[in-house]
Amino acid sequence: MFKILIVDDDHTLRLLLKRTLQNQGYDVILASNGEEGIAQAQLHRPALIICDWMMSEMDGLEVCRRIKADPELSTTFFILLTAKGKGIEKEAVEERVEGLDAGADEFVSKPVEMEEVKARVRAGLRLYELNQKLQTVNQDFQIQKQALEKANHKLQAELDEAAAYVRSLLPVPLKGTVSTEAVFLPSARLGGDCFDFYWLYDGILGIYLLDISGHGVGAALLSVAVLNFLRSQPISEVNFLHPNLRLKKSDD
Template sequence: MVQILLIDDDSTIRLLLERTLKRQGYDVVCAGNGEEGLVKAKELHPAMIICDWVMPGVSGLQVCRQVKSLPDLATTFFILLTSLGSVEDRVKGLDAGADDFLCKPIEMNEFIARIRAGLRLHQLSQDLTEQKQLLEAELAEAAEYVSSILPTPLKHNC
């Protein structure tokens, strides 16, 4: 089951989104602030993080930057929830590493569609990483084989 981390300091929004996601069949873990969200993200490595931008303490933008800076979490799909609607704010969020935005008030059909789209992209990223690792292993094996069949004098000159 796909795991989604939901970070929002507003318990009403958190509960509404959690129920909506669970009805869609997702495993949802919630955090009530940015600090708690970062701890859970590092523990769980969720496929997706949905995070409110404006929170006391560690903001959603700070959570996003920290998550995207960690190699184990860099491909986690990150959606920022915001009531900030200016182009400058969206640019700031994208520059911090956000993959998508949802503006409040949240329209539930769009919310679910963006979740599905983000999870498709996350899965493609995971598949690409696996294929890259397989190709690198095959390339190393091929290089080892070529090295083993080279005449001895050539091995030392390479």
């Protein structure tokens, strides 16, 4: 059941609006002035407020401004009851612009026609309900976005660790009479390429490159597996004139 707050210093009109809207199935709350209206709004969180423009102490414009400035009430649909804004005169237009600038969503002119009030309330509640649904969708989206960002951050951290591990397997550059330099730049954070070198015999340096098809985690895992396999083999068992035989044997 939607809650509707009526703020009006006219006792008779308050009761008439209350009875009319209660007959439509709404939960109606009353306030006789602006301060009381704001307090009731903060207490009950109504979906819609009907407020008289001209009231003593605090007018409807100020009530509207304060309601719309409250983050908990800013989406409340606000209808101003006014004897102003009738006709198409310049003054009437300016007054309605003033009301819209204050945050009003709709106007009902006095003398009040109850059928018009009921229609504008129905329309206002439809917009309020749509706004609430959009807020819920946005909140769900933000929750999912945060979850995805957290998961992505974790994944990126794990990929960084994996990339660091692959780099740690690469051989340390040689320094001395024979020196080596290498640049390892996979197209992605992880790739299927790798290399190694070591002394075969005195004065003979063996160097090989691995190019595993593909990119990413799968190719990197296969590249590391092949690298570790080759490093585990005794040099004496390797025919360096036919390295393909060593790889063929690994397939077996």
